[in-house]
Amino acid sequence: MSTAETLTAQGYIQHHLTNLTLGVHPEHGLGFAHNAQGAAEMGFWAINVDTMFFSILLGWLFVRFFRGVAEQATAGIPGPAQNFAEWIVEFIDENVRGSFTGKNPLVAPLALTIFVWVFMMNLMDLIPVDLLPWLFGQSMAIFGADPHHVFLRVVPTTDPNTTFALALVVFGMVLYYSFKMKGVFGFLGELSLQPFGVWGMPANLILEGISLLSKPVSLALRLFGNMYAGEMIFILIALMFGGGWALGLTAGALQFVWAVFHILIITLQAFIFMVLTVVYLDMAHQTHH
Amino acid sequence: MNFNLTLIGQMISFGVFVWFTMTYVWTPIVKALSDRKAKIAEGLAAAERGHQEKSLGEQRAQEVLNTAKAQATEILSQAQKRAGEIVEESKVDARSEGQRLIAAAQAEIERETNRAREELREKVATLAVAAAEKILKKEIDVRAHQSLVDDFARQI
DSSP states (O other), X not given: OOSSSOSOHHHHHHHHXXXXXXXXXXXXXXEEOSSHHHHHHTOSXXXXXXXXXXXXXXXXXXXXXXXXXXXXXXXXXOOHHHHHHHHHHHHHHHHHHHHOOSOOXXXXXXXXXXXXXXXXXXXXXXXXXXXXXXXXXXXXXXTTOOGGGOOOOOOGXXXXXXXXXXXXXXXXXXXXXXXXXXXXXXXXXXXXXXXXOGGGHHHHHHHHHHHHHHHHHHXXXXXXXXXXXHXXXXXXXXXXXXXXXXHHHHHHHHHHHHHHHHXXXXXXXXXXXXXXXXXXXXXXXXXXX | OOOOHHHHHHHHHHHHHHHHIIIIIIHHHXXXXXXXXXXXXXXXXXXXXXXXXXXXXXXXXXXXXXHHHHHHHHHHHHHHHHHHHHHHHHHHHHHHHHHHXXXXXXXXXXXXXXXXXXXXXXXHHHHHHHHHHHHHHHOOOHHHHHHHHHHHHHHO
């Protein structure tokens, strides 16, 4: 929404959907992208500073809290922090026990990390959409930046980079454990000999290949899509605040209702991501003949 | 949707967080949980044991109390019996002692009486002699006075 772009709804939405991207622009050199197009022109070797900052900050808070509890964990009477951490740990442990039949010490901590970290990143969606970007813009203006060109997306899970990164790590683990547990031939056999037997090998490969590849894609896109859509609705509601007091009041009510509903969505998405990860890893561990 | 280095960065940070959670977070918390589970089970078992021991102790105490009561009753009855015996014995003793005293007293009285009688007899004899002397000084009529002297002596 610079001097060139007037304060349009489209500009406002565009502004909210642009990451703070640091990279080397082919024309402007090293620096932050001035708009979405500029960010795209930077190609792969650019980094979304806002996504990285918030996800690492939230992840750090997560491990900081749980590490603090773990350091003072006592089998005696737990304090409130330990109580809370134990509640989450037991919840995760129960779920992992329910859906993971193999033995792998990695799965439960992985599930805990996914659930809490994704939940915290999703939780950023409940902060009023304009608050942090506005504060950031104003503070950057002190250093002489044009606040209209300072972007900030506070919800890391609305950045496909985050969700695909998570899904790809999970997919890597699925491949690793598939090979490790079933053996190379066992895994390849599973891909090529089901469901139609030896003579249907090409069809088997296509079917199983699609089903394998769809795992990370569906994981990543489900989380990204839900969070992106949720954020978009917050942005659209926020647009209504500019339309007079009647519309503003409606927007306030709508925002409240959507936020309450969104609490369910963010928890559910974190939970689904965790459960599916555990289920995929369980499938990777199964050796049936 | 433009993918860039953030993808790699997020993969690395995800991996680091998972590693950290697995190494430093999960194990101690789960260990604390299972330790507490064991502790609670132990405590419950101890409580159960204590309960049993308590009822056992109560039973034992009741037994001890019963024997003590029985013993006390026995001792009491023995004591009563003994007391009766003692009373009986002392009664017998007292009676025999009394009889002995009575006998002694009677013997004493007898002796005293005899002694007094002897004395009297001696005095009477003297008196009789004196009287006889006096009578003899006047006139002695043995025949006339024999019955008188005899009478006198008999009166003693």
